[in-house]
Amino acid sequence: SVLLPCYSDIQPEDPFLIWTRSDLSPNFVHLRRENDDDLKNQNQRFRNRTSMNPDALDTGNFSLTLRKPERFDGGNYSCSISKSVGSVMTAASFKHIHFLSVGQQEVEVTEGSDSVVLPCRTSSLLPEDTSVEWTRSEPEFMMVHSSSNQRNQDGFYRDRTEMSKDFLRTGDVSLTLRNPRDGDGGRYVCTVHRDQDVLRQTVVLKYVKEPFPSWASALLVLLVLVLIVSAGV
Known part of the structure; x- marks a missing residue:
């Protein structure tokens, strides 16, 4: 999930709390009427x-939780409080969210490898924060x-991970995982917090155990033959 924050100390009588997206039709994302949700006209997405x-209307915390975000969720969301749906009193705040891609990337690493790179990129010249x-x-x-803490x-990952120190300039926030081991395989999520944007990408790491080496198989066959000959003698 992702949280779209919105706060306000404005509390009119008989309020409506409205989350909308102007590029959709219908444009209603969520509507709170007094203490009840009114989702009859909510966009089916x-x-x-x-x-x-x-x-929410008592505390002034109008933040919206959006579950299972997809690429089409990226856009400009407006949070507003009003006395009626057609008469907006104030725009409490705005939130922009974007996602890097649909679906996920897959990366494969073989047992015994020194390292593997989990790719994730965003725009270059990122803000300092x-x-x-x-x-x-x-x-x-x-x-x-974590780049910050x-x-x-x-x-489990102590002293095994590294990101480019120049990621703010390049936008390359890929992660290098050293000494990959059994247990590292699975789904990883790269999350970039940039100004008011939240960018997210999923990478699936497949850990492949090295098959039994051919030279070891040949040695085993030779050893069996030696044992058979020795038993015959």
């Missing part, structure tokens, strides 16, 4: 994927790498 805090996180959610949540890194 967002059906069963949006939610807000039950006490841009942060990048590499995470895993299966079999449990794990912080694989490595103290939260899971011990």
